[in-house]
Amino acid sequence: MELRQLRYFVAVAEEGGFGRAAERLTIVQSAVSQQIRRLERELGLPLFNRSTRHVRLSAAGERLLVEARTVLAAADRTRQVAADIAAGTDGGLRLGAIHGPGDRLYRALVELAAGAPRLRVRLEQAPPTDRLAAVRSGELDAALVRAVTAAPGLRLIPVWSDPLYVALPADHALADEPLLRLEHLADLPLRLAARDGNPPFHDLVLDACRRAGTEPPPGPPFTSLRQTLIDIGTDAPSWTVFYEVSGLPPAPRTALRPLTGLALTTSLAVQAGPLTPALKRLLEALRSVASSEATGYRMGSGTYGLE
Known part of the structure; x- marks a missing residue:
């Protein structure tokens, strides 16, 4: 069974004849008749009662017309969905x-x-x-x-770039600077998360330090950002670098300053x-x-x- 055959069947039923259906479908009448006969053979049912004057749906044809219309509507919906997917909508x-x-x-x-x-x-x-x-x-x-x-x-x-920020002790001399550069932090121990956790960010920071001609000494282990900010405010002087997300309040005795010359893409x-x-x-x-x-x-x- 082909969709084409169902479409021809519906056209003949709606037009009341093979000739008018052929005109509607813009094909020759013999092609319509041939496909309807093939459909009837495949289904094992007569779809129309034919006479020299009239072509009328048989009882089986009346019942199957409902199903044929449903199938054709589903096929049209499938084509429309496919077109919408192709258009990205x-x-x-x-x-x-x-x-x-x-x-x-x-x-x-x-x-x-x-x-x-x-x-x-x-x-x-x-x-x-x-x-x-x-x-x-x-x-x-x-x-x-x-x-x-x-x-x-x-x-x-x-798609976008975001600034980076430095956290360092609030009582450190660099905390008075409105903007910080990596060169300013060369002698201060750096708390940086292990590379396994986020290789791109880890490499971004260390590569930028090398380009700036600095190699800050490694600081104490970076745990979570929240705990690290607290530790920076209470332990021996050190610093870390981070970017904005959400939900984290400022840590006590810790200064947060913009880092210039480096952005996060x-x-x-x-x-x-x-x-x-x-x-x-x-x-x-x-x-x-x-x-x-x-x-x-x-x-x-x-x-x-x-x-």
Whole structure:
């Protein structure tokens, strides 16, 4: 059974004859008659009562007309959904997500939904290396990653940049500086999370120190950011570097200062090749939110963290 045969069957039933159905379908009458006979043979039922003057539905034809219309409507809906998926307004996206800053990602998803309400985005949380591996394998359609500058086999598209901040003892002489550079911190022990936890960020900081001609001595172990900020305010002088996320209050006796000369770039990692329409829409939404967001140092109103 072919959709074409069902379409011919419905046309003959609605037009009341093979000739008028052929005109509606813009094909010759013999082709309509041939396909209806094939359909009747396959179903083992007569669909029409034929006479020299009239073509009327048989009892079986009346019943099957309902089903044929349902099948054709479903086929039309399938074609429409496929067209919407191809246009990026329907379907699904599996996105490797990151925390923060603020609600930027969720505002981007709201903007995406406004233009493509039937496009569903499923967020997946995983470490950076696992996110990239999932994009390579096709388990994810894309992933947001911070500080990644190279990902073999993948394409990295920058979507936004964020400032970095330094935490150091509030009573340290450098705490009086409104902005800090890595050169200022060369002699102060650095608390940096182990590379295994976040290789891109770890490498970003150390590579920037080397480019600045500094090699700060390693400080005490970095535990969590919250505990590390507390320790910086109470232990021997040291410092750490972090970026803004959400939900962390300032630590007592710890100064937070902007770090100049170094920013944190977030990129959308996708498979090599042209972007699908859905990914193009996602990228536009991410960049739109980033461009409309007022960035800058928000001491006192902002919150900070480290992935």
